[in-house]
Amino acid sequence: MQRLQTRPQFQAALAGRTLARTAHFALHCCPLVATATPVQSELAVPLFPLEEVWLGAMVPKRWAKRAVTRNAIKRQIYSLSSELETTLANAAHVVRLRAAFDRAQYVSATSDALKRAVRTELQQLFSRAVVA
Numbered sequence: 001m002q003r004l005q006t007r008p009q010f011q012a013a014l015a016g017r018t019l020a021r022t023a024h025f026a027l028h029c030c031p032l033v034a035t036a037t038p039v040q041s042e043l044a045v046p047l048f049p050l051e052e053v054w055l056g057a058m059v060p061k062r063w064a065k066r067a068v069t070r071n072a073i074k075r076q077i078y079s080l081s082s083e084l085e086t087t088l089a090n091a092a093h094v095v096r097l098r099a100a101f102d103r104a105q106y107v108s109a110t111s112d113a114l115k116r117a118v119r120t121e122l123q124q125l126f127s128r129a130v131v132a
Contacts, residue, residue, distance in 0.1 A: 001085045002048075003078075004056030004092060009047060013056060013092040020128035022121045024063075024101060027129050028094045054092040055081050063100040069109040073097060076118045080126065087130050095125070 004010050016030025032048045048054055057077040059070040077095045081088070106114040 001082055002050055002052050002054045004054055004094065009054070009092065010056050010058070010094060012047060013054070013094040014096070016092070019093075020125050021098075022125045022128070024097060024099045024118075024121055025125045026096045026098050027125050028096065029089070029129075030092050032091055048092060051090055053085055053088045053090055055088075056092075056094045058094055058096040060097065063097045066109045069101075069114075072110050072115065073118055076115065076122060080119060080122045084126050087126070095122070 004013060013030050014028050016028055019027045019029045021027070032051060032054070055078070057074045059073045059077075061070070064070045064073060081093075081095070101114060101117065106117070108114070
């Protein structure tokens with residue numbers, strides 16, 4: 001599995017269709033096309049050089065204020081997606097946090113309850129994506 005790293009890669013994946021949604025997450029996907037990013041006038045670098053599963057995680061500050069929370073959610077996304085890599089199509093995928101987890105319910109940024117809730121919802125998201 002390859003990770004999305006550049007802004008154009010994320011933009012391309014977000015411009016694709018939405019495969020699945022849950023209360024807090026959305027999974028976007030776009031096919032790996034021969035899209036190139038011009039670096040110089042004569043050279044062009046392919047946007048996705050390898051024909052593999054590409055994955056990125058977007059956890060905006062708007063929905064997860066603390067960096068420790070954002071990093072914990074990203075770790076859960078990458079961990080679960082590596083386990084489910086074989087079920088995903090060779091395409092560019094972005095998992096995007098689209099709503100905040102209630103800070104009154106999950107007081108600690110790295111509580112076990114928050115980790116369980118995130119993992120459960122991500123499992124639902126990926127299972128819906130496989131069906132779609």
